[in-house]
Amino acid sequence: MKWAVIAAWLVAALVAIPFQAKLQTLASDESDAFKDRNAESTKVDDLISTRFKGGSETTAVILYANETPERIATDALALCNPKSIPDIVRVITPVQLACGELPPITFAQSSVIKATSEDQTTQLVTAWTSQDATETVARDVKAMRASVSDKAFVTGEAGFAADQTAALEGIDTTLLIVTLALVIVLLGLIYRSPIVALVPVVVVGIAYVVAAALAYAGAKAGLYQATGQATAILIVLMFGAGTDYCLLLLSRYREEIGHEHAMRTALRRTAPAIVSAGGIVVAVMLVLGLAGYNATRWMGPVLAIGMAVTVLAGVTLLPAVISALGRFPQRKHARQSTIWPRIGALVQGKPLVLALSVGALLLAGALGNLKSTESLDFSEQFRNPPESVQGLRKLQEKFPPGQAGPVDVLVDAKKVADALPALRAHVYSADLVGFSEDGLLSLVKLTLNEDPFTENATKAIPQIRAQARGLDPKALVGGPTAEIFDNEHRLSQDAKLIVPLALALVFVIVAFLLRSLIAPIYVIATVLLSYAFALGVSTIVFGKSDPAQPLFTFVFLVALGVDYNIFLITRIREEGDVVKGLVKTGGVITSAGLILAGTFCTLLATELESLFQVGFTVALGLLVDTFLIRIFLVPSIALLLRSRAI
Template identity: 45%
Template sequence: MTSRWAVIGLWLLLAAAMLPLQGPLQSRAADESDTFLARGSESAEAKRVIEAHFRAGSESAAVIAYFREGGITSDDRLRIADDMNRICAAGTIPTLKSVGSPYGLACGDDDPLDLSPGGPGLLTSSDASVALASASLTDDSTPVAEAAAATIRSIVPSPDGDKSGLRAWVTGEVGFEADRSEAVKTIDETLLLVTCGVLILLLLAIYRSPLMALVPIFVVGVAYVVAGGSTYLLVRAGVTTVSGQSTAILIVLMFGAGTDYCLLLVARFRDELRRTADVDAAIRRASERTAPAILSAGAIVVAAMLVLVVADYNATREMGPILALGIAVMVVAGLTLLPALLGVLGRRAFWPAVPRVEERPRPVAPLWRRVGQLVQRRPALVAAGVTALLVAGALGNLGGREPLDFSESFRSPPESVGGEQLISERFIPGRAAPVELVMPYGDREAVLGGLTSGARTAVEEAYLFAASVPKREGGESELALAQAYLKLEPFSDAATDAMPELRRVAREAAGGERVLLGGEVPEAYDTREALKRDNRIVVPLGLLLILVILGVLLRAVVMPLYVIATVILSFGFALGVSSLIFTHVMGQPASDQTLEQFAFIFLVALGVDYNVFLLARIREERVRASSTRDAVVTALERTGGVITSAGLVLAATFSVLMALPLESLFQVGFVVALGLLVDTFLVRALLVPSLAVLLGERNWWPGSPVT
């Protein structure tokens, strides 16, 4: 008893030490300025060079789009000029560099763009209904963007308009960053509250005990605090980066998988309490029986997450160590803190449904008896039927889906998206997202001329944004920075597809000298290519590691192979059916570029993870049964309830992501939740047991089922 209290005390002390680090972790996660870049890409290099060599490159800008139907009036011009002066005098934007409009520079240094009415035609629309003002900042961090956007929006008219009907949207890099930060700011709090609420309701339904509904949540909560604090220490040490997306997935993964690990031990503990009056013996036997399965399941998820560190895409790569650490901490807590709590609480943990010692084992639930009989009598028919259904659903992937652009990345488009759409409609299409070019200073005219001289390129015009003469690192070359505006809608597939041609033309015009293209459109292209490369590495490497772990766990080759195959089938079904639902039911034909990769990693790792519980029980029962067929049926009947409960808990946890404002997280939550439900009710309950019955003793090749 003393040792149990010591374990509980140590975990509480560790959690108390890590709790103050949760705030700093969220502050780090809020800055996502480099999260969605591809490592080693040209666009990432362009951003680095611009920030290192150009004063303007380390800045960010808020673009204010003023709009009046019928045209900007003289009174509107006075209002705009007054707004610019108020922004200059606000004093709440310490990093403010300059503020200007088409009607003059309000404050700050000379702007590199010509701000006069007769300038390059980039600040007033052709129908005179839109005027673009800007506020440049010397800092492009997320907190600065949030503060600047809040100040500017408090001064200028709202998108709904002022009393005179003049309307304004704050957009540009500052507006985008502020709106995205606002969308993810409350994600962790929302996820924690909703996830805990959903899990408590499910656990109450499963155990009909208020205390047992809270114990797993307490264990996972303590583990999450420790994992979060440890993550911050890794980030501070420079081992990894962190974003709001990563912390959101960490919450879902830890609470979903962690609760399931707890369920496995709790269910076995309750069974043992029905066999013996000795609580110590019950918790000891329950731990001994479930620890190998929990360790193996956790190892599979940790291995799958660590594979992500080889990815080139920053948002994917940073998740690897963070999620692996979270699951590792959760496994340790599940094998130490949970048994200690259960040992202290004893039978009281299940009040009012307290388990009593029973002379005979409880009969199998009627549902799982019927499922076991179906699998035993018609294994080939069941396997063929489920496989056909999964293959049919996977055919939904044949249609293909275009990638989400920025305007589609929010469930409810914020102000910055409305401003971007207004600019795209009234100006050069590429004005909303210019391409940035870094080139040798002496080649600037040739490059800009080459990009705008022929219809073969997608560039409408190239405008010299800034010229500077700093030394390139390690060389003597002088550099120039320019902006190019595309003829194409910058967030379209056509614009993304045009990037290789633009880069080729720019290099040829520079005589083979290095020209870097950066900005949102080149970043979208580089992200797409990086994800393709990542999938060619992450997917096979992840499958190989999981296969090895399964082989070691089961001491067999055949069973791991078909388990992996069935989980891949359920992934294909979930992605295909989700694609059809997104496109034809929800009216969203685009998907986040990371959806396939994240869905694959989570569904394969977690799908195999929970198949481990069934397979471990099959091996355990095989020692006592006369044949593998009998062992499969017995294991299915005995574990069907708890494993299905675990699958429901995990699916419900991932479905919480659907309540968040970001489309990417909504889609991940939908696909993974659907895949887990399919895996729970079709793959794990029917397909895997049917295949195991069909193969019989061959499941264990080349080993022996009883060794």
């Protein structure tokens, strides 16, 4: 039977291997990922793309500082070469149309884009391409940067998209290598056994290949869209949590060696905890599918698939591999550690003091959440500013700040003449830039007086929308500033739905597993405490954060933090004694927590600030879970509540 199980997994992995690369290709197109699917700004984008000539075109802005007109003209001709940039539509310099055709009303003819700064030191060349798919835009921008002067900066919509793609390019491979190395090293140091170090890695590695293929199949079928963010976190989550599940079974098997049917007994004792813990993660990830924010909604199914396959591998492939290896290596004459008996005695002697001390420490860290925070603007999304951000900053030094991202207003074409003067009242400029092909809609671009990617700018969106609808009840307002406003609102609404629903699911699963209504309450409460602590400390450390960070951090810390509670409490129930359960599981839970936190630390190697912050905050929360909550707080509460605790 064991050989049949191993063979089945190997065949599945061999079939699945080619699809891992295909998943990365699908995930490279994130053009619609970071949007609210029902937002007003999304509707504006869709209307411009479908009803305006050239609406689906992508704009790149090339900024020149102190460059000669001759060099700018030469570069413009190079940009017009369809052999190097097949998707080029038109290129406009400060003095001429270098190639392509002008629509009846163009950005160049309005004041939306001033091509030369007031001090005459900085010029802008604008290039339009016909495709907006992320992978295609990245390719076109790469060709543009190769075609222009080394002193020029390719920025604008196309430059931003290309640099975001570059920040995630190769991240899956990097994370996979770093995560594998980290897990092997940590397991080797903790267990001093090459086999213990390699077996979980092999098992989870096979599961990852299979999960990637299944995730690709779902995305290809149109059930969701794969994103680079989701595939990156999939690696971290599967290897972190999967290694934990493997360690729980391996640790119990080593205890049972010498007894008859050691593996069967170990699996019978640990499988319910593994399946329940994994089931919680799967359930919470599926709840993400209810989100309105695309990146959140699409991430849920991918991670749920990964965790389901991880659990399946943990209770089938892992036992089969261990059984095939024969007697599992034991360290001969290994001295029993005295650390956990001492910790157990401390907890048993002073449960109230420990509970209050740990609780006070965590609450102190949670006070950081009272600090007011701002959202990261676009230029702060990168750990190291890429060319598009450098160009954006230079553009804002010499041109109106709002020119980098005008607000789009769609107004009835019959009312636009009356609307323009009113819309100009509180902005730098309001310019008519085009009509829909059916002549019913007009597109007005508003240039704000401040950086359009900042929180201050987003506060103006409700006022602009109210003003526009006062002129035309059907008017719609979009553009990058409105998109930021809509995304933050949607993330807030998603949190109000996902957080209580996730907590309710966790409560039901834990209550069913433990047959208790008391245990789920303090299990969830302690996890929420670690979440509040980690988020509070993160707020103090970073000051600004990505709007999606609190929700993502909550999901991972609650889903994964509950795992350790389940491992501990199921063993306490089996032993019939809190201290014995703590002593028996202390080593494996600590090792598992350290490894899982370490895998999330691999996100610190990314260039995107949002993933960096998620990695830092989740890793911190997991370390607090491991070394404070699971060792001291939960056992202390269990002792204080006595039989009602479990």
